Amino acid sequence: MKRIVQICCQLLLLLGLAAGSRIPRAPNDTTANDWILDYVERHMDKSASPCEEFHRYATGKFKGEDEQDDIYSIPDTMILHFNERLQSVLDQLKDQAFTEANSVEEKVWRYYNTCLTAPESTRSPRHYLELVSSDENLTWPQFAHRRSKWPQEEFNWLQTLAQLRRYGMENSIIRMNVVPDAKDSTKFLVTVITPEVEKFLNVDIISDLLITIGVDRSQAQPLASKLVQLDTELYNFTAENKEEARLDEDDFTNAVYTLDELQNRTGLHLEKYLEIVFGRPINGSFEVEVLGTKYLEGLEEILQKYDSDVVASYLMVKFVHFLMALDGSEPDGDPGRCLDAVRFHMEQAGDLLYEDHYLKPEKLQKYTAEVQRIFEAIKQSFKDKLEKNHLHLSPAEVAALKEKLLAMTVTVGILPSKANHRRFVTDFYQGLELDSKPDFAKAQLEVLKLRTRRVLDQLNGAYSKDEGFFQLYDEISNNNPVPWFEVSGNTIILAIEMLREPVLATKGQHDVFKVSLLGYLLARKLMENFTPYFLPFDGKGNYGEVLRSFENYPSYVDALACLNATQTKNLAKRVIDVVSLGIAYDAYFGENSQFDQKQPDFTEVPLKQLFLLSVAQWFLGDAKYLDYGVADQDDVRLNQAIRNLPYFAEIFNCPTSAVLNPTDKCQVW
Structure with a gap:
């Protein structure tokens, strides 16, 4: 009998939603x-019960609706x-007369146009190697x-590795990076670590x-x-030494050596390597942070087994x-690929354009606000949760967490928020000379080479924090437009691509849509800062x-045991999923909320249902690919967050x- 009542309740709920949730829009209404x-509605599968399969109910028709257009997630949109x-901007530049010498627009256009028009021969592996020798x-x-x-x-x-490192190849045999100092985030240091390697296919x-x-051909095989x-x-030697290549859990720093000390221990002449990479004299007293000393000690023995030409x-x-x-x-010089070349290799210029x-400055200011x-x-x-102190922390610990929280910032786009972006990007690409002759390599x-130089310049304090957070990374990513957290700045960076629907629009968007999706994403990154790994870092990004x-x-x-009652591939991410949903929900519907909670006239779907x-x-x-590392399937992640939200059952009238x-x-x- 209880099962019959449950089914009837679910049918009534589904019928009510189906009857009242379509948009009564005018013919040209595109708000x-x-x-x-x-x-949201075209992705819903209303044949599913929200109380049993919320993920399917909310997104079940996505694949049939969007995947045919190669859209696999919100970031794809x-x-x-x-x-x-x-x-469109690049197409306009095609017919523009560049009056300002070496302007950002001219450099971007030359790179893009070279990619489009350069002969195929200038993209051949041999041509690249003719331009970059093994040594001077x-x-x-x-x-x-x-x-x-x-x-x-x-x-x-x-020395050959150093020559190639100048073009950004930083993850072969030895991985050398310039990174913020964990103990003093105002400074950068050089790290030498075991690389993350991938094997040759065959x-x-x-x-x-x-x-x-x-x-x-006779010699190739x-x-x-x-x-x-x-x-x-x-590859095998790297894997064997992974256990040794770990952060010291006691002080979050690796071993620090002078170059002379490191040479005596490993036999590697890193002094000359760094001189080539940085293009300046480096003496033996220069200090580097090392992760994987045992790996470095064994490198020469392996490489000496092979002839130099190999x-x-x-x-x-x-x-x-x-x-x-x-x-x-x-x-083939495909326009889409060439556009990506601009976005990923000249990302600062792409954001500026x-x-x-x-966007225009006025619109960007509104978005940022x-x-x-x-x-x-x-x-x-989240501050309200800290003050309730469910974890029974000491007053000093709660105070430290609140200080860390209040110091957190969010940065819109990758350019420093307080700098003049035009001046900053112009200075950034100073010295980049691109020939009009179409040679893509x-x-x-x-x-x-210029991009790598700017990454390395961080060692000398090239970018002032007074102008806002700015950090460069060696890795040239595919730039998926998702927020990320940077501990050295105690900040969240929101990719500029995210300034549009469904995440954020400046004109007419109801608060329920703003706080639900963007608020949830910001809460996720905020909670990343409050995982055990990052908790010891203070409000200035220094390890304490x-x-x-x-x-x-x-x-x-x-609390973890409770969450892991249903086994997960990544418990840390489950904590973030669950806590972040509650934080975003309370931010919108809490008693101190300043957001508009009136039922909107564009839908009859109840506001709390619409939020979720x-x-x-x-x-x-396939949004799971947006998370680094191992994670549960999306349906598991969402349903776990939903089932631990105290208000969910009431919102959707779910039976016990x-x-x-x-x-x-x-x-x-």
């Missing part, structure tokens, strides 16, 4: 609210919109007039690549076999792989003494027997 509501606008006075073995005459005794693998693929570079053998040995060829193939993986390196030519308003509400919501190498062993607190352990349906859109399609209405709901903070 932000209508657009977002339509976006953002990318499509951003690319359309940036493409040493060509690659394959380019010697006679292979037997290549001067093996003049080859130094570490001998035949490497052999084919060698032939395209110019290796004789034997050489490829040696390269794969070396690669496998390095090691040189190995680095050559690694460099080609690095370059060929970058957008724009494809042989989008700001100045599409709205983001700040929502973020302050999210902070206040040459243009790309110049862009990569407070809460170092937070993961062992009994109340926190009990909007949040659910982040979990549609419903899957997503457990008697015991987990609370962390």
Whole structure:
């Protein structure tokens, strides 16, 4: 009998939603609210019960509606919109007479146009290698007039690696980076660590690549076999030393050596390596932070097993792989790929062009103000939880967490918020010279070299924090428009691509849509800062003494046990999923909320249901790829967050027997 009542209640709920949730719009009504509501409703599968399968109920029809257009997530929608606008800007630049010498627009246009028009021969691996030698006075073995005459005794693998590092190849054999100092976020330091390596696929693929570079067919297969053998040995050696290559849990720092000390211990002449990379003298007293000393100690022994021409060829193939993986390196000069080359290789210029030519300063200011308003509400919501002190922390610990929370900031876009963006980006690309002659390899190498130089310049304090947060990373990512948290600045960076529906619109968008999706995303990044890994960092981004062993607190352990009752692949992400939804919900519906909570006239869907349906859109399609590392499937993640939201059952009239209405709901903070 109870089961019959449950089914009847669910049918009534579904019928009520189906009858009242469509948009009564005028023929030309294209407001932000209508657009977002339509976006939400067309993904809903109302044959499912929200109390049993909320993910399916909220997003179940997504695949049939959007995947045919190669849209797999909200960020895909953002990318499509951003690319359309940036493409329009580039099309306008085509007919523009550049009156200002070396303007940002001219440099962007030259790079983009070179990508479009350069002959296929200028994208060949061989052409790249003709432009970048293994050393200043040493060509690659394959380019010697006679292979037997290549001067093996003049080859130094570490110096060749340094030459390639100047173009951004930072993750081969040795990984060297410039990163913020964990103990003093105002400074940067040099780290030398064990690389994250990927194995060569197979001998035949490497052999084919060698032939395209110019290796004789009769020699390509034997050489490829040696390269794969070396690669496998390095891969296995790296894996063996992963356990040793860990952060010191006691003080969050790695071993620090002077270059002289490191050379005595490992036999590696890193002094000359760094001189080549940085382009200036480096003395033996220069200090570097090392993660993976045992790995460094064993490198020479492995590499000395192979002839110099084999090691040189190995680095050559690694460099080609690095370059060929970058957008724009494809042989056809595809406009979409060339647009990506601008976005990913000249990301600061891409953001500036989008700001100045599409958003305009006034609109950007409105967006930024709205983001700040929502973020302050999210902070206040979490502050309320800290003050209730569910985890029974000491007064000093609560005070430290509140100080850290209140100091958190959000930055819109990758450019420093207080700087003049036009001046900043112009200075950033000062010295970039791109020929009018269409040679794509040459243009790309110049862009990569300047980009790498700017990353390395951070060691000398090139960018003042007084102008706002700004940090460069060696890795050239695919720039998925998702927020990310940077501990050194105690800040969240919101990608500029996200300034549009369904996340945020400045004109007419109801607060329920703003706070649900954007508020939830900001809450997720905020809570990342309050995971055990980041908790010891203070409000200035410096590693301190407070809460170092937070993961062992009994109340926190009990909360994790509750969440892990249904086993998860990543407990830390489940904590973030669950807590963030509650924070965003309370920020909007809490008693101190300043947001508009009136039922909107564009829909009859109750406001609280609409809020949760909007949040659910982040979990549609294949959004799991947006999270680094292992994570549960999207349906598991969303349903776990929903089932632990105290208000959910009431919002959707769920019976006590419903899957997503457990008697015991987990609370962390």
